[in-house]
Amino acid sequence: MPYRLFYADGSAAMGVRVILEEVGETYELIETEIGAGMPRAPELLAVNPNGWVPVLLWEHGAIYECGAIVTFLCDRYPEFRLAPAANDTDRGVFLQWLFFFSSSLQTAYQMTYHTDRFCESTADHDSVQHRSGRRLHELWQVVDNAIGNREWMLGQKFSAADIYLFMLTTCYCGSTELSTNAVPS
Numbered sequence: 001m002p003y004r005l006f007y008a009d010g011s012a013a014m015g016v017r018v019i020l021e022e023v024g025e026t027y028e029l030i031e032t033e034i035g036a037g038m039p040r041a042p043e044l045l046a047v048n049p050n051g052w053v054p055v056l057l058w059e060h061g062a063i064y065e066c067g068a069i070v071t072f073l074c075d076r077y078p079e080f081r082l083a084p085a086a087n088d089t090d091r092g093v094f095l096q097w098l099f100f101f102s103s104s105l106q107t108a109y110q111m112t113y114h115t116d117r118f119c120e121s122t123a124d125h126d127s128v129q130h131r132s133g134r135r136l137h138e139l140w141q142v143v144d145n146a147i148g149n150r151e152w153m154l155g156q157k158f159s160a161a162d163i164y165l166f167m168l169t170t171c172y173c174g175s176t177e178l179s180t181n182a183v184p185s
């Protein structure tokens with residue numbers, strides 16, 4: 001059975017799509033709506049109660065969370081060397097970036113694009129949104145400092161962490177504005 005991917009243009013699902021392309025697997029995109037305030041498709045909610053993309057369907061069920069899907073695919077196709085193997089000295093740092101991207105940066109993007117979710121009342125909205133912009137700036141600075149003069153996140157070695165980073169720097173999570181616009185200079 002080919003993979004099926006819950007997908008929205010400009011979303012985090014693009015990173016998973018790139019990996020499916022890299023490993024040359026056939027897949028079907030299930031285009032879905034993720035805009036703020038828009039209802040989520042029941043088919044999406046059935047496999048991810050959070051209503052987020054990506055969700056990857058494969059012959060044994062559904063997987064959500066970018067970091068999990070990326071690790072799953074890299075480990076499933078080790079011949080493409082998209083991730084350090086479990087006993088490789090770079091494995092820990094590879095996982096560190098995936099978890100950091102997912103838990104810190106993507107959460108800050110959700111605060112920016114789905115601000116209401118983080119507010120008790122509408123009076124909090126502007127304050128939370130402003131703080132999320134500054135938070136993005138702080139978090140991107142951490143990534144920027146870590147990269148320094150390196151070519152890739154792991155130094156000389158290209159990996160799926162770079163694909164994930166490419167996705168994060170270009171996705172806009174269903175908003176009509178590019179994500180870079182959310183980061184104050």
Ligand SMILES: N[C@@H](CCC(=O)N[C@@H](CS)C(=O)NCC(=O)O)C(=O)O
Nearest residue numbers: 011012034052053065066102106173
């Ligand atoms: N932690 C999740 C975050 C995924 C996420 O934020 N996806 C965005 C698209 S870039 C989304 O579906 N947003 C819709 C929403 O938050 O309701 C992951 O790593 O998969």
